[in-house]
Amino acid sequence: MATAKKKKRSPKKTYRFQLSLPGIAGIAIVCFCLFLWMFLLGIWAGQTFLLPSARPDVKSASGTLGNQDRQVETLVSQAKKKPAANGQK
Numbered sequence: 001m002a003t004a005k006k007k008k009r010s011p012k013k014t015y016r017f018q019l020s021l022p023g024i025a026g027i028a029i030v031c032f033c034l035f036l037w038m039f040l041l042g043i044w045a046g047q048t049f050l051l052p053s054a055r056p057d058v059k060s061a062s063g064t065l066g067n068q069d070r071q072v073e074t075l076v077s078q079a080k081k082k083p084a085a086n087g088q089k
């Protein structure tokens with residue numbers, strides 16, 4: 001029987017990161033702050049882009065908002081003389 005030759009494998013480089021407990025806690029706090037910031041930014045963006053802008057309601061002379069009570073007022077100019085300069089009469 002022939003003996004099988006084993007191929008030599010090149011040694012792989014391995015990397016190892018070691019953190020102490022305060023280091024892990026610091027990374028956790030930073031990640032929590034980043035996620036909180038992104039959450040709040042997402043809430044703000046959603047409120048801004050999805051909801052229509054607030055428009056003040058127009059009230060009629062009687063103070064109600066119903067369409068039936070709404071009246072159109074027309075202004076008729078009856079002044080025949082020009083107003084004086086600088087608001088003087």
